[in-house]
Amino acid sequence: MASSSKSVSAKGEQAAAPQGRPERLDARMLETLVGYNARRAWLIVSAFFAERMAPYGLKQIDFSVLSLLAHNPGATSRQLCNTLDILPPNLVSLVATLDSRGLIERRPHPHDGRAVGLHLTAAGETLIREAEQTVVQLEADASARLTSRERETLIRLLQKIYL
Secondary structure: OOOOOEEEOOOOOEEEOOOOOOOOOOOOOHHHOHHHHHHHHHHHHHHHHHHHHHHHOOOHHHHHHHHHHHHOOOEOHHHHHHHHOOOHHHHHHHHHHHHHOOOEEEEEOOOOOOOEEEEEOHHHHHHHHHHHHHHHHHHHHHOOOOOHHHHHHHHHHHHHHHO
């Protein structure tokens, strides 16, 4: 089947597609969906994240755990799981990896003898301080088409969905 070099405009009319560029499909229905738009935005932000966090060896979940520990020293695994909405078995291997990298350490919890508090090591503190600065910049770059007020509004609206 021969491929057509035409695309459908917003008015439903056929228009020639620019040479070397793929046709744009009619996505108007999808573009009315929160999930579709959130996913498309996430793809852009996560691409920036992956590129800029590669030198630190951090994935998004690693960054989230280290950032939470930087701002909540001694947090427990249960607290991390609740905050990040992840299952305990998934956190166990993540904590082990961060521990083996020398970024976190386990200490007895001061109020609950059965719990263990997680703390950043000096290396972990240095890494997350630099990584947080990088993430702030990459988020600004990824959302550069938004004014700061629009960005704040977007964050607040997204939080209304999950908080």
